[in-house]
Amino acid sequence: NVIAVARPKALKGVMAKAKDSPGRLLFPVRKGSDWRGLVEKGDFDGLSRFSGCDLLTQTPEIAAWVEGVAPGKKLIIGNYTYLDGALHVQIAVACDCIMQKVCLARKDTAVAFLGTPTDTHVVTEAAAAAATTAYQGAPFWMKLWEALGVLKPNKAMAAGGLHYMDAVVLDQGPNYILSKRLQHWRAMVARADGHIASSNVSPSTATKSVTSNASFAAAYGGMHIFRPMEVAYQELSLSVMGALLIHDLRSEKSAAQPGAKLPHPLCLFQATSYHGGLWRCPYSVSSIGIPSALKYYFTVLLSGPCSK
Secondary structure (H helix, E strand, O other): OEEOOOOHHHHHHHHHHHOOOOOOEEOOEOOOOOHHHHHHHOOHHHHHOOEOOOOOOOHHHHHHHHHHOOOOOOOEEEEOOOOOOHHHHHHHHHHHHHHHHHHHHOOOOEEEEEEOOOOEEEEOHHHHHHHHHHHHOOOHHHHHHHHOOOOOEOOOEEEOOEEEEEOOOHHHOHHHHHHHHHHHHHHHHHHHOOOOEEEEEOOOEOOHHHHOOHHHHHHHHHHHHOOOOOOEOHHHHHHHHHHHHHHHHHOOOOOOOOOOOOOOHHHHHOOOOOOOOHHHOOEOOOOOHHHHHHHHHHHHHHOOHHHO
């Protein structure tokens, strides 16, 4: 069963995908509307006018509704929201408030997030060592870019017996990283309070929202030259992250389980990270954009009509 919390337009798309699928789709509807009749008729256009909600303007109402929906069932609340600019922070705070309220009311509630690889994370010792080895064996052309001040070594920082990798991309802006940090805090707090908290790092993914930016699209198109860095297609990323969510919910050995012992709360985001090679790359992800984009543009130019 899926409980959909989305605006009417987005919810309409969810309905279209769910109508021929097994299971149940639960969503809020306006009081007094004949939503049952619209469902029976298959009139999703009409239904969308009386259903859905807005996380930014109806936060308390949504929290109260989710708190009482599907009584007796275990809830898994996933925050997979994104908006541009400061609105991203606002919707992150709204979702955090909803999660906090529901977790207090329903003790068996689990929370779920998709972590961004372009953040500062605790990495494994093996990943930190692999990045160092890759840097030492980097080819001459990479060293030239480094000498020009473009490429920066992907070196992990050691503190308190842990290794940290700074992969923050400043071009994404402070609102983005703050929003993702809020999700980290909620995951750690929820887990400490006895809730399952699934928050695996997802790989750099060529989603529509990312590739709509020409600069990011070009950089993603050439990043594979910095092995083992790979940008995933959306279908692959969704499949792997969905499998990891199921693992976190079902396996008692998962780091997401509150009973599993971790060296540090931040290790929650380390255990089953699917970083796409970013942690083992010889150079930091924040510095490989220009060479990657140039590689992409040259490939496009050489494979274009003029090269035939």
